[in-house]
Amino acid sequence: MRLLLVEDTLDVAEAVIIRLERSGIACDLARTVEEARGYLEAQPYDVIVLDINLPDGLGTDLLRDMRAKGDRTPVMMLTAQFSVDDRVSTLNLGADDYLVKPFDQRELEARVRALYRREQGDKGNEITLGTLTFNPTAKVLRKEGVPVTLTRREFSLLELLIRNRGSVMSKDRLYEGLFSFNDAEVGLNAIELYIGRLRKKLAGSKVHIETLRGLGYKLDVDA
Amino acid sequence: MSLTARVALAVGSLLLIGGVVVSLAAFAYGREAARETYDRLLVGAANAIAASITIVDGAPVVDLPMSAFELLALAPDDRIAYRVVGVNGETLTGYDDLALPDKRGRGDTSFFNASFFGEPARYAVVTRRFAERSLNGTVHVIVGQTLLARNALALDITRNVLFGLIISGTLLLLLAVLVVRSALKPLARIGEAFARRDPHDLTPMDTKVPREAAVMIQALNGFMARLDRQFSSMQNLISDTAHQLRTPVAALRAQADLAAEEADEDRRRAIVERIHRRSVSLGELLDQMLSRALVLHRSDSARREVVDLRDVALEVLESGDLQVLAPETDIQLDIGDLPVPVLADSPSLCEAAKNLLTNAVRYGRGPVRLGVSRDGETASLWVEDQGEGPPEAVQNSLGERFVRSAASDGKSAGLGLSIAKSVAEAFNGRLAFQKGQPSGSRVVLVFPLVEGVS
Numbered sequence: 001m002r003l004l005l006v007e008d009t010l011d012v013a014e015a016v017i018i019r020l021e022r023s024g025i026a027c028d029l030a031r032t033v034e035e036a037r038g039y040l041e042a043q044p045y046d047v048i049v050l051d052i053n054l055p056d057g058l059g060t061d062l063l064r065d066m067r068a069k070g071d072r073t074p075v076m077m078l079t080a081q082f083s084v085d086d087r088v089s090t091l092n093l094g095a096d097d098y099l100v101k102p103f104d105q106r107e108l109e110a111r112v113r114a115l116y117r118r119e120q121g122d123k124g125n126e127i128t129l130g131t132l133t134f135n136p137t138a139k140v141l142r143k144e145g146v147p148v149t150l151t152r153r154e155f156s157l158l159e160l161l162i163r164n165r166g167s168v169m170s171k172d173r174l175y176e177g178l179f180s181f182n183d184a185e186v187g188l189n190a191i192e193l194y195i196g197r198l199r200k201k202l203a204g205s206k207v208h209i210e211t212l213r214g215l216g217y218k219l220d221v222d223a
Numbered sequence: 224m225s226l227t228a229r230v231a232l233a234v235g236s237l238l239l240i241g242g243v244v245v246s247l248a249a250f251a252y253g254r255e256a257a258r259e260t261y262d263r264l265l266v267g268a269a270n271a272i273a274a275s276i277t278i279v280d281g282a283p284v285v286d287l288p289m290s291a292f293e294l295l296a297l298a299p300d301d302r303i304a305y306r307v308v309g310v311n312g313e314t315l316t317g318y319d320d321l322a323l324p325d326k327r328g329r330g331d332t333s334f335f336n337a338s339f340f341g342e343p344a345r346y347a348v349v350t351r352r353f354a355e356r357s358l359n360g361t362v363h364v365i366v367g368q369t370l371l372a373r374n375a376l377a378l379d380i381t382r383n384v385l386f387g388l389i390i391s392g393t394l395l396l397l398l399a400v401l402v403v404r405s406a407l408k409p410l411a412r413i414g415e416a417f418a419r420r421d422p423h424d425l426t427p428m429d430t431k432v433p434r435e436a437a438v439m440i441q442a443l444n445g446f447m448a449r450l451d452r453q454f455s456s457m458q459n460l461i462s463d464t465a466h467q468l469r470t471p472v473a474a475l476r477a478q479a480d481l482a483a484e485e486a487d488e489d490r491r492r493a494i495v496e497r498i499h500r501r502s503v504s505l506g507e508l509l510d511q512m513l514s515r516a517l518v519l520h521r522s523d524s525a526r527r528e529v530v531d532l533r534d535v536a537l538e539v540l541e542s543g544d545l546q547v548l549a550p551e552t553d554i555q556l557d558i559g560d561l562p563v564p565v566l567a568d569s570p571s572l573c574e575a576a577k578n579l580l581t582n583a584v585r586y587g588r589g590p591v592r593l594g595v596s597r598d599g600e601t602a603s604l605w606v607e608d609q610g611e612g613p614p615e616a617v618q619n620s621l622g623e624r625f626v627r628s629a630a631s632d633g634k635s636a637g638l639g640l641s642i643a644k645s646v647a648e649a650f651n652g653r654l655a656f657q658k659g660q661p662s663g664s665r666v667v668l669v670f671p672l673v674e675g676v677s
Contacts, residue, residue: 102506151541186540186556193537193558 130206161219170216253380265347281357298372310360425451522649557594567650575646578639612664
């Protein structure tokens with residue numbers, strides 16, 4: 001795996017690179033937006049880790065340019081910004097993931113690997129529903145090409161609903177789908193709330209989840 | 224457009240419309256008055272002529288008196304004509320072709336309009352009855368006059384009225400402008416007072432101003448009070464940050480110095496381990512301080528909306544921080560099937576709940592339960608663990624702005640609780656410590672339930 005780290009704080013960059021190279025990821029370091037553009041022209045990368053505040057500009061600008069050029073290399077944003085709105089807006093710009101500084105090195109590595117896997121994920125398994133593409137192996141849902149952040153439970157529920165699209169799934173059936181998560185016990189009543197969250201995230205696509213009182217839920221795609 | 228211009232425009236258009244109506248009325252009145260005046264002259268002349276008719280040998284004889292024509296000469300530019308018609312309809316004297324009334328008037332005197340050689344004219348008819356042996360019947364005296372003088376008088380009257388109207392209208396307009404100016408004077412005074420103000424002076428303005436302006440002043444005062452609160456919470460944040468960050472940073476630096484000079488490999492590793500722990504908790508401390516600033520900011524500025532506490536609980540559970548923080552801890556979600564609506568700001572509630580859950584996972588004993596319940600009028604979001612709960616000292620010192628121990632021992636339970644407490648209070652709720660059900664301890668955010676929302 002080849003990774004480009006764009007970060008101007010040298011000691012953070014050094015620590016990240018040492019750690020990632022130790023686990024077999026080849027890293028290049030760019031300390032400015034300009035340098036990063038140079039690297040990107042020279043060769044393709046599997047994953048880019050991009051800081052927002054750089055000496056000669058904003059990482060988000062670089063990201064926007066890349067996406068405008070049709071470059072879909074997965075990008076992980078590093079942000080020191082705190083408010084929820086900022087996080088959301090980075091994702092809207094086309095970042096695939098973000099990490100708030102200060103972060104745990106292990107977490108960075110895990111997320112980078114997840115991004116890499118997501119990209120390598122078998123495109124043959126991909127299910128396209130209207131403007132949504134759902135890839136169960138890479139664990140990624142895209143709406144009009146932009147990744148939609150789903151938590152693991154949301155993803156499992158959506159997968160169940162998509163695999164059984166057009167037919168009614170009872171609350172209990174859906175609940176069974178969550179049993180595999182042993183870190184937290186959420187209870188049957190949470191299903192309704194998860195459906196609400198999924199609906200919000202699917203809003204604007206042609207996919208909708210219908211509630212059938214007393215029976216359960218049904219996922220449908222508008223013609 | 225300025226207020227003065229607005230008022231002037233309104234008064235002006237009012238005067239214009241009123242002026243048109245009054246002018247029309249004045250013109251009608253002028254015509255009426257002129258008609259009456261000149262009709263009297265006509266009748267006077269006709270009467271004089273009629274009076275001069277005498278019967279001589281059974282035939283009426285007209286001896287035209289000069290006075291009759293002197294009366295009519297009061298309208299010097301008008302042409303006049305007369306005709307005296309005898310008992311049998313024959314013209315005794317005057318113009319033969321002078322118009323005759325269409326029908327005989329009822330009384331002795333009547334009027335009619337007809338043309339006078341192509342000019343509009345007014346005629347008066349006076350009837351004189353003779354009942355003598357030699358002559359029995361009526362003689363009509365017709366006197367006519369063109370309308371120039373009448374019209375001139377009518378116009379004159381109208382013009383006078385209009386003149387008065389224009390003068391009084393202008394005066395009214397000026398008065399209106401003056402009144403508006405003086406009514407708006409308090410605004411200028413308020414503006415001046417604001418301009419003179421010290422930029423840091425956010426104390427309320429004096430509301431002893433006219434009632435209409437007081438509304439604005441009150442709104443401004445409310446705005447300044449909010450600004451003041453945000454300003455001081457910002458100052459508090461800065462001073463807290465300085466306080467709370469200095470200590471751990473000093474500790475880090477001391478340890479790093481130590482590590483640099485330490486020759487023994489094992490002890491050095493231990494020091495590095497300590498530095499690592501310190502820096503991790505420094506990051507957490509920073510997170511919490513920022514989260515507290517966010518919460519303080521939002522609780523003052525964010526719009527309140529109906530939030531289902533169950534959604535908040537789920538959001539906290541799903542936020543993912545906990546898997547990183549303590550992957551081995553069991554967390555149970557305990558929610559009912561009915562919504563638990565409260566009026567609040569969702570991100571603030573999430574921050575509060577996240578802090579409670581983080582405390583429970585980090586300092587309490589598992590299993591940890593995160594729950595939402597409704598009880599009569601109140602809604603609660605609680606976190607329960609099997610530990611003892613926060614120490615009494617922490618519980619009691621929550622009202623204080625920052626908890627000193629947080630900085631010195633690197634633990635920040637107090638800060639998390641005080642965030643939760645300020646969120647609760649911002650949305651008319653409170654933070655309570657209870658016994659767990661059936662065992663352990665529980666920290667509860669209690670809010671008033673919003674009624675009538677399903």
